[in-house]
Amino acid sequence: MEQITQVFSPHYAPLYDGFYQDKDYAAEIAILLALYGRFAEGALPNSLIDLAVGTGKHAEHLLAAGIRVYANDISAEMISVAKERLGRFQSNPPIFSCGPMETLRLAGNAKADCAAAFFTALGYLVSPESLAGFFANLRENLRPGGYFFCDVWNGRQMIKNYAPQRVKQAQVAGYLVERVSLTSEQADRNALRVEFIFTVKDPEGKKIVTTFSETHLVRYFSPAELSTLAWAYGFEVLACTPFGEESTLADCWNFSLFARSRAKKISFIHSTAGSSETSRTP
Ligand SMILES: C[S@@+](CC[C@H](N)C(=O)[O-])C[C@H]1O[C@@H](n2cnc3c(N)ncnc32)[C@H](O)[C@@H]1O
Secondary structure: OOOOOOOOOOOOHHHHHHHOOOOOHHHHHHHHHHHHHHHOOOOOOOEEEEEOOOOOOOHHHHHHOOOEEEEEEOOHHHHHHHHHHHOOOOOOOOEEEEOOHHHOOOHHHOOEEEEEEOOOHHHHOOOHHHHHHHHHHHHHHEEEEEEEEEEEEEHHHHHHHOOOEEEEEEEEOOEEEEEEEEEEEEHHHOEEEEEEEEEEEOOOOOOEEEEEEEEEEEEOEOHHHHHHHHHHOOEEEEEEEEOOOOOOOOOOOEEEEEEEEOOOOOOOOOOOOOOOOOOOOO
16 A cells, blocks of 8 residues: 655654644534434444544543543654543543554454544545555444544645645744645645645744654545545445535535445446346446
8 A cells, every 4th residue: 555755753743733723622522422422312432433643632532521542543653642642541541553544453353433534634545545445444443333524625625725835833842833834736646745844943933943844645535525435435424514614515625524334335236138137337
């Protein structure tokens, strides 16, 4: 499987939260749990896989609600930040695993009630093999009828209106960090290539302490495309809506999808002459 370039490195991981201080992780968990409650008769999930857990800011709300959390990420450095954040949950500790979500297998072959990939984590699966492998594998980690949630970039908006250059600053541990994002389209992957260039300066912002860069290739989806993909891999799509913004599905920047693992995979059978099998394809 194609792997992305080394991202969320030892340099970026400790700075990550500084750039997303305004992100309302509690509100995002409330959206997920409301969806789960709506379709699972008011219940909370007993167990949830936080796919691409990052620094653990969603996981901490899940753990606080008493949910068993399987925390997976490909970046050892992001996991190390998450471990520090979540260490206080000693009676309900998260179960960490470091590796690609495409091939994740839960400890003890456990099956979870739900899996969630927040903040466009699915977009990091840019090759057809990794995305298809992910969906095929996901079902194996969920109980029958288990649920899947993700939020992703909406290609309908991203392709037309992405910002080619952005600058953002953050104060982290007394340092002033500037992040310049240079974005271009990689059409053959339905993806945007974002080069992040970091400059870390002393607290007065006068002296440069270090610089580094990372290039992220992140895929966008259209709502119909992701719904089709989920359906083809054995999920019934229950909701597909703008995520965290007042907009329409056609025009939003991010949308979320909530789906349930179907009892059986649909098999596609092509009709052959003299056969009674029917074709399910157009
Ligand atoms: C934008 S961050 C989101 C982190 C976290 N979910 C959040 O909402 O803050 C994307 C995360 O995906 C992880 N990631 C990228 N590719 C992955 C893969 N193939 N398997 C597991 N994690 C992956 C990165 O290491 C990073 O932590």
